[in-house]
Amino acid sequence: MCLGESLMTPPDVDALVFDVFGTVVDWRSGVIRDGEKLGAERDIDVDWAAFVDAWREEYQPSMDRVRDGEIPWRNLDALHRDSLETLLDRFGVEALTETDKEWLTGAWHRLDPWPDSLPGLRRLRSEYFVATLSNGHVRLLADMAKRAGIPWDLILSAELSGHYKPAEEAYLRAVELLDVAPDRVMMVAAHEMDLEAASEAGLRTAYVHRPLEWGPDEYRSTNEPPDSTAEIIADNFVDLAKILDV
Known part of the structure; x- marks a missing residue:
């Protein structure tokens, strides 16, 4: 059709x-943009497109933990933050402070239509x-x-x-x-x-x-x-x- x-x-x-x-909204471009901004400020060498794609790929599995009763209800910020910790380790990113991680998680609030x-x-x-x-x-x-x-x-x-x-x-x-x-x-x-x-x-x-x-x-x-x-x-x-x- x-x-x-x-x-x-x-x-x-x-x-x-x-x-x-x-x-x-275009989630991919917005989160890549903020990742690149933070990476430039912290001198982090990472493929932000690959990082953001991996982050989004954690979206359904993270909600499945709630759906399956593995964990109690948690909002998307909490689930995104859990996934972020996993991905920072996977991509070898060690330079971020807790404030940095909160700001990067907030990228999902700052997406463009x-x-x-x-x-x-x-x-x-x-x-x-x-x-x-x-x-x-x-x-x-x-x-x-x-x-x-x-x-x-x-x-x-x-x-x-x-x-x-x-x-x-x-x-x-x-x-x-x-x-x-x-x-x-x-x-x-x-x-x-x-x-x-x-x-x-x-x-x-x-x-x-x-x-x-x-x-x-x-x-x-x-x-x-x-x-x-x-x-x-x-x-x-x-x-x-x-x-x-x-």
């Missing part, structure tokens, strides 16, 4: 909830409630929105359910807080796992293609979307607004 096509007439919904990391995110969200917000539905915790998402001017109506988070996506509780808690039926809410994401879980919880779904999420490497990015079961497939947020006739 080509970008900009949909499997059906755009559904009648009241709210759009958005995955954030990779879908709304994709170029289409703000104009697309502004258009969508004129007709729908627009809210986050991220595994990032409320403070992280609020910091990100304030810094970048992301025009959310609401900040919803897996934190509010105590369950990380793709647990059903994360989606249904967001629906409950929006005070609508699940089929009046559309999940917007660049990740199939997120959309499949949202659909199973009764939400409508829209896939937005982010071929550069993992950088420009030709082996890791593609201009074509995967075979998606989402009801709407868009190439960016402005395209999504057009499909929804906003």
Whole structure:
């Protein structure tokens, strides 16, 4: 299926909830930028692109420890900090102070939106409630929105359910807080796992293609979307607004 096509007439919904990391913001470039800045200040010779990719690859395994009951609920800052300690040892980085580590962990609060995110969200917000539905915790998402001017109506988070996506509780808690039926809410994401879980919880779904999420490497990015079961497939947020006739 080509970008900009949909499997059906755009559904009648009241709210759009958005995955954030990779879908709304470019996490990779932002964390690399801050890593390089800190590395230059501390004279650290490390491949920051490889470091950040490894950090992101720890994302799901760290949440699995919570999902599996290995550790109690911890927010994403705590999980990122645990992963950071592991990676500093793996990459042989020894020059960082505790303050440095806190600042670097905070890089995940300082991410920039994709170029289409703000104009697309502004258009969508004129007709729908627009809210986050991220595994990032409320403070992280609020910091990100304030810094970048992301025009959310609401900040919803897996934190509010105590369950990380793709647990059903994360989606249904967001629906409950929006005070609508699940089929009046559309999940917007660049990740199939997120959309499949949202659909199973009764939400409508829209896939937005982010071929550069993992950088420009030709082996890791593609201009074509995967075979998606989402009801709407868009190439960016402005395209999504057009499909929804906003």
